[in-house]
Amino acid sequence: MKKVFKNEKETLAFAEKFAKTFRGGEVVALIGELGAGKTVFARGIALGLGIKERVQSPTFLLMKIYNVRPSTGSGHKIKNLVHVDAYRLNDAAGLVDIGFLEWFGRPDTVTVIEWADKVEKLLRGKKVIKIKMELGKKEEERIIEVISK
Amino acid sequence: MKILGIETSCDETSAAVVESNGRNFVVQSNVVSSQIKIHAKYGGVVPEVAARIHVEAILPVLEKALGPGGMEKIDAIAVAAGPGLITSLLVGNETAKILSWFLKKPLVAINHMEAHIYANWLINKKINFPALCLVVSGGHTELVLMSGHGKYKVIGETRDDAAGECFDKTAKILGLSYPGGPAIAAEAARLKIKDLRFKIELPRPMINTPDFDFSFSGLKTAVLYAARDLKNKFKMEEIIPAMAHEIQEAIVDVLITKTMRAAKKYKVKTVMLAGGVSANKRLRERFAAAMEKELPGADWNIPDFQFCTDNAAMVAAAGYFHAAKKDFTPWQKLKVDPNWEL
Numbered sequence: 001m002k003k004v005f006k007n008e009k010e011t012l013a014f015a016e017k018f019a020k021t022f023r024g025g026e027v028v029a030l031i032g033e034l035g036a037g038k039t040v041f042a043r044g045i046a047l048g049l050g051i052k053e054r055v056q057s058p059t060f061l062l063m064k065i066y067n068v069r070p071s072t073g074s075g076h077k078i079k080n081l082v083h084v085d086a087y088r089l090n091d092a093a094g095l096v097d098i099g100f101l102e103w104f105g106r107p108d109t110v111t112v113i114e115w116a117d118k119v120e121k122l123l124r125g126k127k128v129i130k131i132k133m134e135l136g137k138k139e140e141e142r143i144i145e146v147i148s149k
Numbered sequence: 150m151k152i153l154g155i156e157t158s159c160d161e162t163s164a165a166v167v168e169s170n171g172r173n174f175v176v177q178s179n180v181v182s183s184q185i186k187i188h189a190k191y192g193g194v195v196p197e198v199a200a201r202i203h204v205e206a207i208l209p210v211l212e213k214a215l216g217p218g219g220m221e222k223i224d225a226i227a228v229a230a231g232p233g234l235i236t237s238l239l240v241g242n243e244t245a246k247i248l249s250w251f252l253k254k255p256l257v258a259i260n261h262m263e264a265h266i267y268a269n270w271l272i273n274k275k276i277n278f279p280a281l282c283l284v285v286s287g288g289h290t291e292l293v294l295m296s297g298h299g300k301y302k303v304i305g306e307t308r309d310d311a312a313g314e315c316f317d318k319t320a321k322i323l324g325l326s327y328p329g330g331p332a333i334a335a336e337a338a339r340l341k342i343k344d345l346r347f348k349i350e351l352p353r354p355m356i357n358t359p360d361f362d363f364s365f366s367g368l369k370t371a372v373l374y375a376a377r378d379l380k381n382k383f384k385m386e387e388i389i390p391a392m393a394h395e396i397q398e399a400i401v402d403v404l405i406t407k408t409m410r411a412a413k414k415y416k417v418k419t420v421m422l423a424g425g426v427s428a429n430k431r432l433r434e435r436f437a438a439a440m441e442k443e444l445p446g447a448d449w450n451i452p453d454f455q456f457c458t459d460n461a462a463m464v465a466a467a468g469y470f471h472a473a474k475k476d477f478t479p480w481q482k483l484k485v486d487p488n489w490e491l
Contacts, residue, residue: 034318035370039309057310057366059318060288061232062194064488090193097196098235098487139374 007140011037014144015044022049024078025107029116029123032133037142038114041131042083045112049081050074058085058114062098068110079108086115092122150472151177153215153223153248154465155207157241158233158261159287160185160199162206164214165461166223167271169469174271179455179462180214182206189327196236203240211244214461223254225477227468230258231489232288238485249480257471258478259464262289262491263301265423267467268452268460276450277418283408285432286424287313287328290404292361292411293491298470301491304411305361312400313426315365319372319396323389330429336393337431347383349375349391351399353406361411368399401432405439412444421450428457 005011028045030038039057046055049068058064066081082103089095103109105126116123116130130147150170156163165179184202188194215223228245231238249256266282280295290307310318313330320329325336351371354364372392379388412420422436433451440449456463471477 034322035366035373039366043309054306054308056307057314059314060286060311061487062196062234088194090191090195094194094196097200135373139370 002143002145004136005142005144006138008037008040011040011142011144012044012047015041016048018146019045019048019110022078022110023076024109025105026110027105027123027126027128028110028112029128029130030112030114030133031117031130033135036133036135038133041133041144042112042114045110046081046083049078049110051081055083058083059087062086062088062095063100065103077108078110080106080110082109082111084111084113086113086118089115089118092119095119095122150224150469151222152465152468152472153226154461154463154468155211155226155228155241155245156261156264156459156461156464157203157207157237158229158231159237159459160188161459162203162210162240163459163461164207164211165465166214166219167462167465167469169466171469171473172275173273174466174469176271176462178214178216179460180210181460182210185328194234196234199234200236200240203237207240207244220252223252225255225257225468225472226252227257227259227464227471228483229261229264229464230483231486232261233485233487235485235487238487242483242485246480246483255472255475255477256480256483257468257476258483259467259471260489260491261464262291262424264464264467266293266295266421267470268423268456268463269421269450270466271452271456271462272450274448274450276421277448279415279417280419280421281408281412281415281417282421282423283404283427284423285312285404285426287311287317287426289424290363290365291491292408294411294415294417299474299476303491304415305363305407307363307365309364309366310369312363312365312404313424315369315400316396316426318369322369322372322376323392324385325389325393330426333393333397334429334431336390337397340390340394344387344391347379347388347391349379349388349395351375351395353399353402356403356406361407363403363407365400368396372396397429397431401429401435404432405435408436409439409443412447417447419448419450420444423452423457425458427451428454
């Protein structure tokens with residue numbers, strides 16, 4: 001699926017709706033240049049999972065963990081959202097060192113990785129939802145492609 | 150009371166000895182060993198390398214800060230236990246645990262952002278409450294209201310990128326070095342006369358919203374588009390000083406406007422700056438000018454340059470107020486928290 005989104009609000013709404021289909025264990029790999037909207041997409045996923053806390057850019061701390069409280073009738077057992085940003089990292093080893101494997105692919109956890117192309121080695125052969133984000137022609141426009149494996 | 154401060158949250162290994170009676174703070178030593186240059190060589194952060202460098206630096210830094218026989222003379226140990234990079238935090242915290250056990254000195258766990266705020270106490274100007282502090286760094290942008298020592302309320306914060314991160318990322322777009330703050334400031338200072346061939350106008354995101362939140366992600370995107378358009382018509386080096394100037398003005402405009410508005414609303418007696426970005430000269434000038442003009446009845450404070458970026462003296466200053474209340478953490482219970490919120 002590849003689609004053009006007119007503005008940030010549309011990107012956010014799409015990610016939110018997308019996350020509502022999650023059941024736990026999903027790994028979302030976000031790929032796109034600076035300003036492509038990766039953090040916006042991650043925020044949409046958090047909204048879709050019902051997280052009330054503010055989702056800020058994890059660039060500085062590399063990894064942020066949010067609690068998910070599944071509402072009755074949501075049909076999933078997701079307990080954590082792990083929001084990773086590999087922007088400042090060189091390679092996958094850095095993520096392993098800060099304890100990422102404790103969370104990766106856990107059935108009660110959704111993982112969102114910004115700059116996932118930088119830690120590609122870690123994701124190889126794993127079930128990953130790859131999302132490519134590009135800047136559109138107009139300032140707020142974004143082209144988003146979802147590649148599920 | 151003499152406090153030993155230890156700081157290893159990020160890129161700096163630091164130890165300091167600060168003596169205080171609660172009114173007056175004397176920084177007896179503040180030793181900082183930075184690894185920023187090493188990370189620049191790798192082109193990014195390598196958590197394992199960061200930890201190794203902290204391990205190598207921590208003992209010499211401690212020895213230098215304490216001096217001969219200094220170890221026995223301290224009354225308490227304060228260590229920054231988060232937020233930060235877990236591999237880096239662990240080095241300072243394990244060291245603090247061992248010292249606490251070995252010297253039988255009580256231990257205080259300090260929030261790194263709280264420590265940044267307490268850099269303001271090292272100037273020895275009386276700070277009256279309620280006080281407001283704009284905390285700006287690479288990972289944080291918050292307006293913190295203090296009703297007393299240790300009493301914090303975050304009344305506003307960034308909804309996406311921190312101000313320091315915005316400096317870093319826009320610097321990257323312009324091809325400037327890391328950290329972006331000093332690089333942007335240096336380029337902005339080169340702008341002597343306005344180049345009339347082009348006009349750069351960047352947005353001031355959320356400057357007029359009634360809340361005290363910030364947003365810098367949109368500014369980053371605006372820079373991306375502006376640079377892309379101008380690059381077709383001009384050489385990059387021609388547009389960089391003007392662009393850097395406008396980026397800095399946009400960030401500072403938003404920070405100052407919201408801080409002044411919050412200070413007036415909460416009728417605070419003192420307004421302070423803190424965090425790495427508070428070393429930015431333009432922010433300091435504009436803050437001082439705005440305070441004198443808009444809030445002549447209130448006091449204001451800016452930490453010395455050496456205490457804006459990460460250092461252990463600020464950890465020790467914050468540690469004093471916890472130690473005075475006997476707010477200690479037994480070494481067996483000390484735990485780092487990379488996501489610790491104020």
